[in-house]
Amino acid sequence: MRSRIIYEHLTLGTIPSNALYTDLSSYYDLMCADIDYQAQSSYVRRLHQLFGNSGKRHLDLACGTGPHIRHFLDFGYQSSGLDLNQPMLDLAKVRCPEADFILHNMCNFTVEQPLDLITCFLYSIHYSDGIENLKQCIAHAHAALADGGMLCFNSVNRNKIDNRSFVRHSAMHDESEFVFSSGWKYSGQGEQQFLTLSIEKHTDLEKQMWNDEHPMVAVNYDELSALLEPYFEVHIFEHDYEKILPWDGQSGNAFFVCVKR
Structure with a gap:
């Protein structure tokens, strides 16, 4: 699984797979706050x-x-x-x-x-x-x-995926604003599609961004x-x-x- 995180104004590099679910697991419930x-x-x-x-x-x-x-x-x-x-x-x-x-x-x-x-x-x-x-x-x-x-x-x-479509919502937590977005990507052929996820964290002093891309089965x-x-x-x-x-x-x-x- 390929995964990448970018910290704006801090560092730029790679992290282990499943980053969103391990390093950023504390944000998961916040990311899913709009799910019923x-x-x-x-x-x-x-x-x-x-x-x-x-x-x-x-x-x-x-x-x-x-x-x-x-x-x-x-x-x-x-x-x-x-x-x-x-x-x-x-x-x-x-x-x-x-x-x-x-x-x-x-x-x-x-x-x-x-x-x-x-x-x-x-x-x-x-x-x-x-x-x-x-x-x-x-x-x-x-x-x-x-x-x-x-x-x-x-x-x-997979035949109905629109690569231009994504969902987006924001939430406040610990005096910071978080913006979450996700969408499906499919090349049009093969058995692999991608779930793209991003988190933005805004405070008065800085902005942090995490970007993950997860390979998933396409059928x-x-x-x-x-x-x-x-x-x-x-x-x-x-x-x-x-x-x-x-x-x-x-x-x-x-x-x-x-x-x-």
Whole structure:
């Protein structure tokens, strides 16, 4: 994974991979302050009631600092989280002390007891960089689920990525203004796309900038469905956390509900 950080007025150089999630992990929740974690979690709970096996054993892949897990615990699930970055898990444990957390790669994880629900929010399924890694992630999720268990995740269709589009928001923290922006980049060919992330921190005396670029797996929905269907009954929905609507076949963001065969 390639990652670069620039400190304006301070230094210029490179840092290890996963910089945003380790060196800058304390900023992660601030970066995601505009995300409605409760709406996302409630949406999946409704889907699980409709399509799931009524069990309560839950694992959140790429759980980050655990905000989704907090809601699932409050819903009565026996929730746990998995992530590749220990600083994120340390923050998650503070937020969810009753949950178990696993430091591991989501492409080759195993569990001691079968699960009823596996979630992977915020397009994190794409961190399975490369089709082969994505295949492994799907296979290991299938193996970890109990009969009738459900895998849920959101995804972006590589054929619909607009390289000019990005989202941006700002927040105040410790008397500093932070500006966050992110966007997808895809060259138009191959199985790799990039998530570009930037953070600006403004104070009265200086400006700091962090810029990260993360390679992620690029798939279209026909390819993704073909990878899933040997293992799961696949349902695709519009990326709308307020309404459960079938995917219209056109939009570039969708939510996948996969029930173990």
